[in-house]
Amino acid sequence: DKSEKEEKSKYLEVLTDIPREKKAIEFYEKYTANIEIKFGEGLVRVFFAVHPVCYALSDASKEKFKQEVDRNTPNDKIEGLVKAVPSFVDEMEHMFYLKRIPISPCRVELRVLYLWTGAEGSYRVQWY
Secondary structure: OHHHHHHHHHHHHHHOOOHHHHHHHHHHHHHEEEEEEEEOOEEEEEEEEOOHHHHHOOHHHHHHHHHHOOOOOHHHHHHHHHHHHHHHHHHHHHHHHHHHOOOOOOOOOOOOEEEEEOOOOOEEEEEO
């Protein structure tokens, strides 16, 4: 890891003098990730885009996971992550949705949904 970081910093020193390249590097550092996969006798690094919803996981959930996951073996750690994924996905999608709802800081309006039965027994919906 240390040699990789040193090599990366060498490239960044050269490229940070060029604003467009610096901006591109910052973008890719923020929105991409990578994993190493054992392939044959070696490791292959695979890069991928990180979906914006992934940034919506709360710090509290991250910390709780770090505290509670079983780290006795690599398999236990992975199993703990796999078990936590459904709740992580639910939280991230919910928080991502909430962040996209435009709320005026000056006025918050509560809208109530009313359902009632129409003359033919059908439901009608109206926002108030």
